[in-house]
Amino acid sequence: MLRQAGQFREVGKDDLIFFPNRPEGTHQFYNHTDEPFKFLALSTMDDFEICEYPDSKKINVTRIKKIFQGDSEVEYLKDEQDPRGYWPKEYLRD
Numbered sequence: 001m002l003r004q005a006g007q008f009r010e011v012g013k014d015d016l017i018f019f020p021n022r023p024e025g026t027h028q029f030y031n032h033t034d035e036p037f038k039f040l041a042l043s044t045m046d047d048f049e050i051c052e053y054p055d056s057k058k059i060n061v062t063r064i065k066k067i068f069q070g071d072s073e074v075e076y077l078k079d080e081q082d083p084r085g086y087w088p089k090e091y092l093r094d
Helices: none
Strands: 002-004 007-009 027-029 050-053 058-061 066-069
Antiparallel strands (some): 002 007, 050 058
């Protein structure tokens, strides 16, 4: 499943998805099944990009390869270990 701009949708085989480099491009995939989820991600790998993670209030400064939350440098997955809180119950398994 894909969460983007307050919308939720199932991702299927051969889907091509584009995320703009703007706040509305913020996205999250979450596999709610026991089946593997494989995807190919392409990026410009722009050294001057700053990526925001609104759920965990982090920023990724790609030029220096560091992630910050407030004034502290943190690990990539900090405060993102349980994405279930951001998904409607009908998409979650018990």
